[in-house]
Amino acid sequence: MSQTPLFELRRFSVHFGETQAVSELDLQVEQGETVAIVGESGSGKSVSALGALGLLPPGSRVTGTRTFAGRDLGRLSRREWNELRGGGIGFIFQEPMTSLNPLHTIGKQLRETLRLHQGLRGNAATRRARELLAQVELPRVDELMAAWPHQLSGGQRQRVMIAMAIANEPQLLIADEPTTALDVTVQRQVLALLDELRQRLGMGLLLISHDLNLVRRHADRVVVMQQGKQVETGPARTLFETPQAAYTRQLIDAVPSGRPRPLPPQSELLLSARDFSVTFKRPKPLLRPSPPAFVAVEPLSLELRRGETLGVVGESGSGKSTLASALIRLLPSHGEIHFADQRLDQLGGEALRRQRRALQIVFQDPYGSLSPRLSVADIISEGLRFHHPELTPPEVTERVAEALHDVDLPADCGHRYPHEFSGGQRQRIAIARALILKPRLLILDEPTSALDRTVQKQLIELLRDVQAKHDLSYLFISHDLAVVRAMAHRILVLKDGKVMEQGDCETLLHSPRTAYTQALIAASSLT
Amino acid sequence: MTPNRRQRLSPITRRRLQVFRRHGRAYWSLWLFGLLFAFSLAAELISNDKPIVMQYQGEWYVPMLVDYPETEFGGFLPTTADYRDPFVREQIERHGWMLWPPVPFSYQTLDRDIQGPVPSPPGSRHWLGTDDQGRDVFARVLYGFRLSVTFALALTAGSILLGVFIGGAQGYYGGKIDLFGQRLIEIWSGLPVLFLLIILASLVEPNIWWLLGIMLLFSWLGLVDIVRAEFLRARNLEYVKAARAMGLPSRLIMRRHVLPNAMVATLTFIPFLFTGAITTLTALDFLGFGLPPGSPSLGELVAQGKNNLQAPWLGITAFLSLSVMLSLLVFIGEGLRDAFDPRHIMTSTTAARPPLAATTQAQDSQP
Numbered sequence: 001m002s003q004t005p006l007f008e009l010r011r012f013s014v015h016f017g018e019t020q021a022v023s024e025l026d027l028q029v030e031q032g033e034t035v036a037i038v039g040e041s042g043s044g045k046s047v048s049a050l051g052a053l054g055l056l057p058p059g060s061r062v063t064g065t066r067t068f069a070g071r072d073l074g075r076l077s078r079r080e081w082n083e084l085r086g087g088g089i090g091f092i093f094q095e096p097m098t099s100l101n102p103l104h105t106i107g108k109q110l111r112e113t114l115r116l117h118q119g120l121r122g123n124a125a126t127r128r129a130r131e132l133l134a135q136v137e138l139p140r141v142d143e144l145m146a147a148w149p150h151q152l153s154g155g156q157r158q159r160v161m162i163a164m165a166i167a168n169e170p171q172l173l174i175a176d177e178p179t180t181a182l183d184v185t186v187q188r189q190v191l192a193l194l195d196e197l198r199q200r201l202g203m204g205l206l207l208i209s210h211d212l213n214l215v216r217r218h219a220d221r222v223v224v225m226q227q228g229k230q231v232e233t234g235p236a237r238t239l240f241e242t243p244q245a246a247y248t249r250q251l252i253d254a255v256p257s258g259r260p261r262p263l264p265p266q267s268e269l270l271l272s273a274r275d276f277s278v279t280f281k282r283p284k285p286l287l288r289p290s291p292p293a294f295v296a297v298e299p300l301s302l303e304l305r306r307g308e309t310l311g312v313v314g315e316s317g318s319g320k321s322t323l324a325s326a327l328i329r330l331l332p333s334h335g336e337i338h339f340a341d342q343r344l345d346q347l348g349g350e351a352l353r354r355q356r357r358a359l360q361i362v363f364q365d366p367y368g369s370l371s372p373r374l375s376v377a378d379i380i381s382e383g384l385r386f387h388h389p390e391l392t393p394p395e396v397t398e399r400v401a402e403a404l405h406d407v408d409l410p411a412d413c414g415h416r417y418p419h420e421f422s423g424g425q426r427q428r429i430a431i432a433r434a435l436i437l438k439p440r441l442l443i444l445d446e447p448t449s450a451l452d453r454t455v456q457k458q459l460i461e462l463l464r465d466v467q468a469k470h471d472l473s474y475l476f477i478s479h480d481l482a483v484v485r486a487m488a489h490r491i492l493v494l495k496d497g498k499v500m501e502q503g504d505c506e507t508l509l510h511s512p513r514t515a516y517t518q519a520l521i522a523a524s525s526l527t
Numbered sequence: 528m529t530p531n532r533r534q535r536l537s538p539i540t541r542r543r544l545q546v547f548r549r550h551g552r553a554y555w556s557l558w559l560f561g562l563l564f565a566f567s568l569a570a571e572l573i574s575n576d577k578p579i580v581m582q583y584q585g586e587w588y589v590p591m592l593v594d595y596p597e598t599e600f601g602g603f604l605p606t607t608a609d610y611r612d613p614f615v616r617e618q619i620e621r622h623g624w625m626l627w628p629p630v631p632f633s634y635q636t637l638d639r640d641i642q643g644p645v646p647s648p649p650g651s652r653h654w655l656g657t658d659d660q661g662r663d664v665f666a667r668v669l670y671g672f673r674l675s676v677t678f679a680l681a682l683t684a685g686s687i688l689l690g691v692f693i694g695g696a697q698g699y700y701g702g703k704i705d706l707f708g709q710r711l712i713e714i715w716s717g718l719p720v721l722f723l724l725i726i727l728a729s730l731v732e733p734n735i736w737w738l739l740g741i742m743l744l745f746s747w748l749g750l751v752d753i754v755r756a757e758f759l760r761a762r763n764l765e766y767v768k769a770a771r772a773m774g775l776p777s778r779l780i781m782r783r784h785v786l787p788n789a790m791v792a793t794l795t796f797i798p799f800l801f802t803g804a805i806t807t808l809t810a811l812d813f814l815g816f817g818l819p820p821g822s823p824s825l826g827e828l829v830a831q832g833k834n835n836l837q838a839p840w841l842g843i844t845a846f847l848s849l850s851v852m853l854s855l856l857v858f859i860g861e862g863l864r865d866a867f868d869p870r871h872i873m874t875s876t877t878a879a880r881p882p883l884a885a886t887t888q889a890q891d892s893q894p
Contacts, residue, residue: 328772330772353775353776356772357773359772360773361768361769363765363768363769368764369765369766369768369769371784373539373787382770383773383775386773386776387774430769
């Protein structure tokens with residue numbers, strides 16, 4: 001270990017106007033070391049990294065000392081900053097969808113970086129770009145050089161971003177939630193890649209994440225942050241084995257736990273689908289025969305009993321959400337859908353709209369699924385007021401209060417607006433909106449994947465309570481087996497629209513029959 | 528959910544109002560424009576060739592509102608009294624009094640008492656001079672301003688109704704409706720509007736309703752694209768999907784969830800529709816295909832200014848009144864655009880809003 005650390009923050013604080021976003025942070029990254037900053041959203045971890053590199057918007061104030069390789073970062077000129085960012089310090093952002101320019105090919109963007117920082121041109125740049133893509137273990141490098149960002153999957157894009165970040169062989173790589181937007185199996189691969197690159201190139205790696213357990217295997221030292229303050233810091237091993245702060249313990253424990261309540265023995269059949277499939281027409285090219293339809297969900301059959309939870313598992317693009325939307329007839333489908341005593345697939349118009357009361361859905365994104373213009377009470381009561389016009393305003397208010405109580409929100413938050421709530425609270429509002437119609441089937445489309453682990457855990461417990469109280473059936477969609485295990489009685493594994501296997505939750509997790517299921521299980525750190 | 532809670536403005540609207548108010552130029556422009564328009568709405572009280580009220584032989588008359596025959600005041604003709612006629616005037620003043628507006632000319636009053644040739648230059652009798660028929664320019668500008676603005680208001684309202692309805696239907700239903708609707712609109716918008724207006728205006732006897740109708744045929748086109756795009760985007764929003772899953776009918780979803788999204792773009796577009804309507808009307812009047820002869824119109828004043836270069840007050844007045852009106856509208860439009868721009872709201876309220884750090888961070892957890 002050298003005397004001066006590669007990157008150091010001392011008494012580092014960030015202010016936005018009057019508010020202090022980060023206070024008195026002390027942090028060192030040595031060469032070849034991985035340091036993780038962990039904390040929930042709003043804890044100031046990204047702000048710290050951005051602030052240290054001078055990337056915060058105007059209006060913010062940074063105090064304290066920050067040094068990189070012996071240089072005082074507080075005194076750099078604009079020119080020196082530009083050389084440093086993308087040169088000595090590489091940066092990877094969370095969102096691989098938006099951090100690549102959609103109008104240029106991958107090759108062009110890589111060559112651009114090389115030209116700007118190393119002055120490489122022509123064949124030399126192309127050769128180096130290929131090398132880099134190979135280094136981040138991307139297949140078919142030649143095709144990839146000519147590919148456009150939209151043709152790549154999320155994981156591939158993130159690999160390209162990593163290739164760009166290491167293009168100039170930085171001494172320090174800052175990765176801000178590099179895996180949050182990715183599938184679980186891909187998350188592991190990306191983290192392993194970062195680890196390997198760190199060793200090979202001898203960089204320091206500053207890893208920012210909200211998931212303490214995810215960084216467990218990769219970090220040498222961990223800094224836990226809460227509300228802008230450093231709660232605990234230390235070598236990863238001691239921190240995990242003997243956490244000092246209560247908050248650290250809470251983060252470590254924030255793994256979905258418990259199991260669903262057992263089903264009553266003779267529970268009646270609520271929903272069943274036979275020969276059920278979803279296809280999308282492809283646009284017909286002029287003067288040529290129309291191409292075969294795209295099969296999003298291949299013919300399958302499924303059953304769901306009253307009070308039961310069926311977990312639907314698969315990576316993104318496997319057709320989970322399509323299946324769910326089509327089952328409640330938000331998308332056109334083929335085959336039979338039986339709901340209670342009705343053929344759901346034959347209903348239409350008014351009859352279908354009336355039936356929708358019993359089939360509710362909660363979406364993944366707690367920010368997008370609530371209208372920002374309506375108050376919470378209006379959002380929750382909207383469906384109720386339409387389906388039950390006979391209710392008087394006081395009765396509606398009472399039902400709203402009941403629904404809020406069901407999801408453990410105070411009754412007086414009805415007149416507030418969605419933006420005043422956190423992600424977890426918003427998701428509760430979305431659940432209340434579904435519950436108020438007294439549905440029998442609730443479709444939960446990744447309801448917890450946008451949330452912090454601790455909030456996720458609370459929400460799962462809430463969902464289990466609600467299920468028992470109202471005798472609800474859930475169709476629970478998730479890519480995270482740890483969450484599904486805590487919720488589902490049975491599991492259906494989907495891949496590319498095909499059912500890989502289907503069966504009892506515990507049995508399937510203990511003895512998976514397909515390699516795909518095994519990979520999913522390996523990736524989701526089941527404890 | 529008490530009624531006063533519901534009437535309260537949503538926080539977004541309040542923040543927008545705040546931004547608009549802080550945008551000094553737009554805020555003052557709105558006030559000034561409102562004041563000018565209110566002023567011109569009361570044109571009859573300010574500039575008229577009839578007294579506002581009068582008393583004659585102990586009885587009250589309101590000539591501004593009611594037409595009285597000349598015989599009423601001791602004249603000989605059974606026609607409407609001309610209060611500017613020396614004889615009538617003398618009669619009334621002998622037996623009572625009259626209260627005249629500050630400018631005793633209406634927009635079509637021919638002042639026959641002018642010494643010298645018309646157009647006569649500005650002076651104490653005619654503040655802005657007269658045009659080549661001896662009509663008071665101030666009166667014509669005042670009435671012309673009112674006509675232009677009301678015309679633009681009506682045209683804008685009509686365009687919004689049509690544009691939002693057609694654009695909304697295309698965007699929400701998509702598919703064939705959208706496909707054919709867009710092709711029709713492409714053809715329709717390929718038509719040379721000004722020539723068509725001229726041809727149509729020469730086929731029919733143009734009055735203000737004809738002009739309004741003809742211009743309405745084309746003015747909604749610009750709005751359709753915006754509204755359609757907003758509807759296309761909004762119908763895939765998760766809260767719209769959630770409303771569909773709740774079983775709400777399309778009309779309710781459109782009104783409550785989709786339309787408010789489109790209204791932002793529409794509102795931002797209004798000032799441009801407005802200025803467009805005013806300039807088109809002025810252009811038609813200038814070319815002589817617009818309002819019937821004698822109507823107070825700014826375009827006609829521009830034409831007079833062009834034909835009477837020896838009387839620069841005509842051209843200068845027309846130029847100033849048009850440019851002031853259009854500039855004010857453009858400033859208001861700028862303010863509206865900024866007020867509805869989410870980025871602007873973020874940066875302009877950074878200092879006043881502590882939880883910025885929280886919002887930046889909150890985005891971390893979104894996939």
